[in-house]
Amino acid sequence: MVCGYCGAQISDQHSTFCPRCGRSLEAPHPSSVSPTQVLPSDNLRGVSGWLLVLCIALTIGIPLLTAYNWSKLFGIGVSPFPWFSLGVSVVMAGFSFIAGLFLWTVRPNAVPIAKAYFVAEMALPIVFGGRLLIEVASTRIEMSGWTIFAAFIRPILMAVTGYLYLVRSRRVRATYAKAAAANA
Numbered sequence: 202m203v204c205g206y207c208g209a210q211i212s213d214q215h216s217t218f219c220p221r222c223g224r225s226l227e228a229p230h231p232s233s234v235s236p237t238q239v240l241p242s243d244n245l246r247g248v249s250g251w252l253l254v255l256c257i258a259l260t261i262g263i264p265l266l267t268a269y270n271w272s273k274l275f276g277i278g279v280s281p282f283p284w285f286s287l288g289v290s291v292v293m294a295g296f297s298f299i300a301g302l303f304l305w306t307v308r309p310n311a312v313p314i315a316k317a318y319f320v321a322e323m324a325l326p327i328v329f330g331g332r333l334l335i336e337v338a339s340t341r342i343e344m345s346g347w348t349i350f351a352a353f354i355r356p357i358l359m360a361v362t363g364y365l366y367l368v369r370s371r372r373v374r375a376t377y378a379k380a381a382a383a384n385a
Contacts, residue, residue, distance in 0.1 A: 202226065245375040248305055252372050255363060259301025259315070267294040286329070293322065312367055312377050319367070322360035326353045 202211045209221040217226055248256060267290050274283075300318040303311035367373055 245372040247372075247376055248307065250372060251366065252304070252370065252376065255315075255366060256301045256305040259297045259318070260305060261301075263297040263301075264294040267291070289325070289329075293318075293325065296321065307376060309377075312373060316364055316367055319360040319364035323357050323364070326356045 202214060202216075203209070204211060204219040204222060204224070204226065207219060207222040207224075209219055211219060211226070218224065219226060271287060271290060296318050300311075300315040303314050
């Protein structure tokens with residue numbers, strides 16, 4: 202018998218593990234399996250494709266966008282400055298970074314943490330948006346359609362899209378099933 206992983210000749214026909222590399226002889230080596238026999242989760246495992254795009258957006262994109270948006274407000278010199286909103290934005294940017302880092306490094310609780318981030322990201326525009334709309338209505342300040350879209354609709358659409366991707370993606374299931382099993 203020959204090991205499908207390292208090519209070692211195995212004299213003991215009853216052996217279940219290779220004496221050289223230690224891998225199981227019962228499971229077929231991926232190169233010895235025909236393309237029609239490969240399980241769909243085998244080629245979907247790992248952080249790549251849309252999952253990689255999501256990880257980059259969460260760890261790099263959202264924190265940088267938050268810093269850029271707040272630097273613009275500092276530059277304008279808004280008075281009174283919305284310190285509470287700044288604090289919430291910084292906390293959410295940190296939450297985004299942690300969720301993306303956990304997804305990227307395939308940690309056991311990565312998917313629930315990322316889902317929690319997306320739920321919070323969906324709720325914030327609704328809570329703050331209602332407050333802002335009341336302030337706008339009481340001061341008779343006009344908001345453009347683009348501002349309304351950027352402040353309320355875009356974050357909700359992005360959060361719903363991210364959440365649904367985590368729920369429905371075969372790559373996410375294949376990649377994090379092993380991590381979740383290890384945690385249990």
